[in-house]
Amino acid sequence: MYLWKYWRESRILFGISLLAIAVLTIAILRERLVMGGHPDGNVQFSGVWAVFLGIQIIPLCFIAWIFGSFGVGRDLGEHSGSFIFSRPQNRAWFIWRDWGFGLLQLLVIVICLNLAGWLQIHRVLAFMSDSTRDFVLSQNGYASIKMCTLIATLAAFLLAALVFSLTYFSTILIKNARGLFISAGVFLGYMVLSMVVKHYWPSVELPSLLLQPFTNTHQLGDGTVGHLGIAMAIRAVLVLLFPIAAQFVLERADI
Numbered sequence: 281m282y283l284w285k286y287w288r289e290s291r292i293l294f295g296i297s298l299l300a301i302a303v304l305t306i307a308i309l310r311e312r313l314v315m316g317g318h319p320d321g322n323v324q325f326s327g328v329w330a331v332f333l334g335i336q337i338i339p340l341c342f343i344a345w346i347f348g349s350f351g352v353g354r355d356l357g358e359h360s361g362s363f364i365f366s367r368p369q370n371r372a373w374f375i376w377r378d379w380g381f382g383l384l385q386l387l388v389i390v391i392c393l394n395l396a397g398w399l400q401i402h403r404v405l406a407f408m409s410d411s412t413r414d415f416v417l418s419q420n421g422y423a424s425i426k427m428c429t430l431i432a433t434l435a436a437f438l439l440a441a442l443v444f445s446l447t448y449f450s451t452i453l454i455k456n457a458r459g460l461f462i463s464a465g466v467f468l469g470y471m472v473l474s475m476v477v478k479h480y481w482p483s484v485e486l487p488s489l490l491l492q493p494f495t496n497t498h499q500l501g502d503g504t505v506g507h508l509g510i511a512m513a514i515r516a517v518l519v520l521l522f523p524i525a526a527q528f529v530l531e532r533a534d535i
Contacts (some may be wrong), residue, residue: 286381289350294385297343301392308400332397336436337490340393344386344444349460351378352530353451371530379448379523386444390437398429431508435491438515442489443467445522452526491515 352374450459474486
């Protein structure tokens with residue numbers, strides 16, 4: 281019953297997102313490839329993935345930002361929280377149901393979008409009659425395009441999940457859907473701080489919000505940055521901290 285309420289609030293944005301990805305996929309399938317062949321198969325796609333990650337970040341973060349404004353925090357702002365919490369469930373149940381369902385919708389969108397990117401690169405390789413087809417030259421031999429797609433999907437999802445989780449926490453913190461403006465301010469403030477620190481202290485570099493998993497040495501070809509698994513794990517833990525904090529705040533709030 282309660283998840284149905286969250287679905288009713290988010291289904292329009294979810295449907296529009298999938299429809300946009302479907303249109304993009306159709307455009308990719310209808311695209312006529314005109315580039316020349318590349319017989320030696322030494323194709324470096326790290327730059328392509330970096331650009332694709334950059335392109336999808338803005339729409340994904342916007343979707344995650346809006347998704348984060350739905351749920352318990354929105355209900356409290358609409359003064360329906362007291363009715364919802366009258367159900368025989370503890371408050372943590374509402375937090376994790378909300379957060380988990382919203383994150384699942386985001387995951388579906390990110391996967392579909394990155395599958396469209398994989399489709400485009402696969403078509404390019406097939407058009408070039410590359411004997412390796414689904415593989416490109418990497419620093420450690422031939423790397424699977426499917427593996428590159430998986431890494432790109434995880435990188436995009438972790439950032440979208442961070443935006444979603446912080447926004448979700450902010451709405452509960454102030455008991456209003458307008459908490460999304462707080463999360464936007466936090467992210468913008470962090471980016472400004474990063475630029476200021478880089479300008480005045482060039483040797484100091486704050487962690488990037490977007491995980492940059494791919495690198496290109498030109499001589500050796502495509503590869504992944506060092507300690508990629510650790511970087512992903514740290515971001516995943518950070519994402520989990522926000523619903524835990526939201527649960528802590530909500531359980532002590534006077535509804």
